[in-house]
Amino acid sequence: METLTSAGRVRGIEKDGVTRYLGVPYADPPVRFAPPTPRTPWDGVRDCTAPGPNAPQPVRAFGPLDMSPILGSPRPGADHLTVDVWTPGGTDLPVMVFVHGGAFVAGEPGAPGYEGTALARAGVVLVSVTYRLGIEGFLPLAGGATNIGLRDQIAALEWVRDNAAAFGGDPGNVTVFGESAGAVSVGCLLGSPPARGLFRRAITQSGNAEMVHSLPVTQAFAGRVAAELGVPATAEGFRSRSVEEALAVQARMVGPAVGDMREPDGSDPGFGLGAFAPVVGDDVLPQPPTAALAEVDVLLGWNSEEFRLYTVPFGTIDALTAEQAGAALGAVHPRAAELLAAAEGTPGERYTAVLTDLVFGAPTRRLAAALPGRAHLYEFAWRSPSFGGRLGACHGLELPFVFGTLPTCTGPDALAGEDPPAALSAEMTAAWVAFARTGDPGWAASSEPHRFA
Template sequence: MALAGTQYGPVRGTDADVLSFKGIPYAAPPVGPNRFQPPRPPEPWTSPRDSRGYGATAPQTRIEGVMGQLIPRTIIPGDDYLNLNVWTPGLTGRAPVMVFIHGGSFTSGSGALSVYDGTRFARDGVVLVTINYRLGADGFLWFGDGTPNLGLLDQIAALTWVRDNIDGFGGDPGNVTIFGESAGAMSVCTLLAMPAAEGLFHRAIAQSGAGHNTISPESARLVGTRLAAALGTAPTREAIADVPVPQLLAAQDMLSQQVSAKPRAKRWGDVARTLLPFSPVVDGDLLPGAPLDRIRAGAAADVDLLIGTNSEEARLFLVPTGVAARMNTPLLYAAAALRFGLPVSGVRRYRANRPGATAGDVLAAVMTDSYYRIPAIRLAEAHRGTYMYEFGWRSPACDGTLGACHALELAFVFNNLDDPSTAPMLGPAPPQHLADLVHRTWLNFATTGTPDWPPYTPEQPTTRHFNTPSTTTTNTNPGPTPH
């Protein structure tokens, strides 16, 4: 066993190939009087706290069927879920620190998923931290009064804990890289724009998410009002706090399904564009402006940034669900493409560029570009010196139909291809040499701030393509781009 100290009390972890400490509270449980309040410090303790197993995770529902196998969820009951996990090569020294922010559409996920195990990062000389934060209504519900963006404030509280405590785990608080995937990447790009996060990290990596997924206060009120109506309560946080958690989670899921089925701006405001009813709000104070605008104006100009996407992100949402197969006429996919801001001429070009592709294939390409690739490019254009990547290895799972889909790169980043939970998505014998390359690239960026390819500029749009083999290209004609 290993013993480390924090400002709140000692923790007892596991001493195996590396040292690990799990379930360390960085804030008080967000329940009772702390519900819908900014994160508050945890109560100190004196005896060593057992940190050999993961702590509680934020409330969320399980997902069944094929999607539940492809995107597993770890749910651990308990109120004390504002906690984090640390893997370190040793308690002395000043190693680079990487803090991972999980995805899950801001309504699911945790830092306790086995694919996020940080052993390989610690083995290779990095202190790796994963965190939990408030999700759904608890993290992002806002009617215009009280404190907004509580889930983001949790992330900032975790980063503050890292700044104040990580040296006791052998980490360098002056060399912190935040990285995240999907909603975690959207969080990363939003933190770049938040004054309260300034100075808490020095590098950032955004995987399959950028700065386009925030909503206005008006849209947040629309979501809150519809959530209250679904629950039969008054449209206030206080009333919603009285709703039993299972009932609240069911209503959240219902709202998400309604948005996906009919994303109409008149009904949902900005959420018709983001498809995320619970997400960061541009409140004018904690988040003074849209992240892309703030970054373009110079916010986080001193933060090194690596951003990228997977080549076929949307196939995860269209193929296992059967949507791609049902999209069997040009009229259907054209209507869907228009919903994502692509003009009719652009739809024709997507179709013409993919001879033999099905309507579902074309829709997947449009969704991937509009929701993931183009926002990443816009952020790279706004933040000078950004490095871009694209992950293109195609999974053989689901009879080869998943392709280079959303979340596929995670096991490669963490170099955890042998984790059994990844098998349904990766299929048999994923390429270890590619995992070694991707993992080493993330390590090198966290250590030096520069990978082994040039930064992206509009004049020289250089992108590193991770595949078998991997290449670096400068593409001056990216084709039709949704708005």
């Protein structure tokens, strides 16, 4: 199958009634620490039948839990500003544009859990976006662009506007959706002037519009990264070192090495999960996203036990003492003692429950209340049986249900455990597609979330 895009012809491959085009360029190969530029046209037909490279990244591990179906595997290559497209054929179909998660340092649209056949067969054109990560995508440096990863996403949405019809999609009916860091990205796009008019609806899964840093805090972090790399905190300085050298430093900039990322109010918007994130104070985000939200319909929600992904596989939930829990939470939030005292269970269980609400539940509810358009809330509460049932309704678990890719995450200690309910997956896929088609996922806009269990 061949299709003509704005930069040239691409060849895809048809399977199970869906044609997929993998690694379709939406911009030129990136210049480090510079904004994306429109794709230079090519001659002939570009083969898009196999996955292209993804953004430079280290391998991210979750102890004995295999997260590769969600995070994918690094595939280095310079020409990685691409999209993957799945289309069932037809005309004027709703378009869904997916922004993957991975704490802004990992992930890729080609991960097995994001295979787009089920969504496409349900009647949408699915577009999944590769964007720059970590140092290359979210570190503000003197002489370089800011919010580079968000600029990549906006360039991809512009490509969708110009090319959706070539794949059977309606460029006037675009829903942008993302999970985790991808949902934070969507929250930022909702408040970004350059993204205005590029999408009609939005979905945030386990992310919000608050996980952004001020420029001064992130510039101080950039200075610490530069010192570790042995260069000035400038784009020119970082370009003097290879991407591989930068990645090696990035992998070390975790835990205490990150340093203090708290804002003037005493809280760290990233809650210690990572220092790489969008920044406020440039043309992409001139003000906090929640102060400038677009008037579009939004479907948004969280999982009941999000933070168990970070504490159960590593054994942290059992190992934490009360003192350790207090110190860890106190490093990112000024009311740590009060919040932990109000929770129930062991110190590790209290810590896990408090961070589930701080990072995911509460900011999602605040975003819903602030939206000028309709807000359809959901809560994903089905509990994974993995790790003796303790993994629960953890972060990322809803993804294979939404994408209809449960077999990729099924196994004794896989994310979804053994024999996850296919009926629940069908229900969620249908709800996401219905929202993309009409703005109605099947339940009313309300402050009470629809529960998936």
